[in-house]
Amino acid sequence: MSGAQPTREYRCSWGGDEFLFIEIDEEMSLEANFRAAALTRGIVEAQLPGLTDICPSNASLLLRFDPELIAPEELLARVRALAAGSAELGSSTLPSRVIEVPVWYDDPFTGEVGARFRANHQTPQQSDLDYAAAENGFAGREEFIRAHSSSPWIVTMVGFVAGLPFMYQMVPRERQLQVPKYLSPRTDTPALTIGHGGCFTAIYSVRGAGGYQMFGVAAAPIYEPERTLPDYADSIVLFRPGDIVFFAPVDGARYEQIRAEVDAGSWRYRIVPHELDLAAALADPDAYTSILREVLHGA
């Protein structure tokens, strides 16, 4: 987890004549994601001509460019130079936000859909939560939910479909929750499902097909093209890469209360801006979690 590695060359590859792919690391880690974020920031700030889309992901980046506006070889040279300059994380920080997301774990909606698709599952006799708990050596679903909600998650990628966040938990690798995806994908997943596949938790921004194990449902929208809620004044998508998420377990009564606030147009997420200290977060994730918790609750 040391940030003091020598500068290394990231693997770059063309995605046809309009895309450049930059792989920070083959495997997932908080450090690889921070490096991707740092390089993204460098590329944004360099204001390279001809870049139409700058898409950071878990441990890589994808750039879309117009080769009439920037020669591919020039783009590659500029990116390599920026990568060399950003590979040393040192004392760098990233603008971030700490966001509290109320979740009804073990809810009836994902329960019902899960029950319909048992034939697609590894252990049809078990619920997704019980399966995930067993896979990770927990005594039961309550313990698993505690592990899922007690340490924060960092948004490492937004995409697949509109506004869907992929999140990686800010805990050492030995405490990462890992669960295989369904054996074959479902044709239905409720909107706002908290899903998990591999080491990633996602929130399904819209209803649709999916293969992640289902643990619960977020109470409030995370994607709102209609822009009726105040959180969506600037963007129709709630999450940005680098956001830090605390899942706050709620019961059915509180869930209904939040739904009523959403319907009334008055719901607002608790969102606190935070400058993320990359080296500190890597050095001691648990200590950094305490700081983030204080940030969220205004210590």
Next chain:
Amino acid sequence: MALEILEPGLATTVQDLGRPGHYALGIPIGGALDRRAAVVANALVGNEPGAAVLECTYLGPRFAVTVPALLAVTGAEVQTRVNDEPQDSWTAIALAPGDVVSFGLLTAGARYYLAFSGGIDVPVVLGSRSTYALGRLGGFEHRALRAGDVVPLGTAVGGEGAGGPEPGVRAGAGATVPPQLRPRQAAEIELHVVLGLYDHRLSEQGRETLLSTDWRLTTLADRTGMRYAGATLEWTQRVQPFGAGSDQSNIVDAGYPVGSIQVPGGTEPIVLHRDAVSGGGYAMVGTVVSADLDLLAQAMPGSIARFRAVELAEALRLRAAYAAGTRAIVDAIARR
């Protein structure tokens, strides 16, 4: 100022040249799958290239117009009828209020485009009128058309259009693309591919199979992507990296280029098209060049595609030739 939709067709949506700039949020670049067909249709009726058109997939709509308008039909080969009278494709047709437009069955290709003078006038969302149904964005009420919809048309532009190839100069009723310049739709296509991304995950045999197989398009072919069948690709075996997933075709979820070829499980390669999902956990082994995306847009289920590897320099040459080809067609539009 409208079209009254009598029958919607199978999947008729409003499209323009797309919505770049939001891919990092998972919002696809979108736009007409066959861009050249959309651009030429617009030129025929005097619109700028980025005016919104209707994209008709397999089975088109039947509709009535409430105002005088020019219509041009381009792309897949289909018989257009106005009040049951056959009309030429790649030609501007003058419509009068009350005219009913309908289409026969496709004879080649998969998608045809309807441009109307003034364009389809739906709200611009994030810089585009293109329909993204999954994300409830753009288009006519964010969805494919239904019977009973009343689709608004814009006001016809005059001689000057922003960025247009002199719209209105040669456009007008009877304006037509010379037959020898009309793109022809084939049952077998060759797609130029820049290998890369995760092609190192394929074994030598796997790469050879990718490039030598006659791939047949399955029925899973839509604006998101086209799934082909025909062979199983072999991967080099490895201990999977942390976070990548257990299958040899899995990677740590990453961004997907438009045109990229992913091969879940090593069987049935999927070529993502303009409504691509923006990322995921399957290894991509290459990317179809931008110049060939129109060709792919016209592929019918059952048709054959072969992948031919090219270097980036060749992809750029094909790109330039594609742009010049579109320009040549627009420049050759003449009044009959």
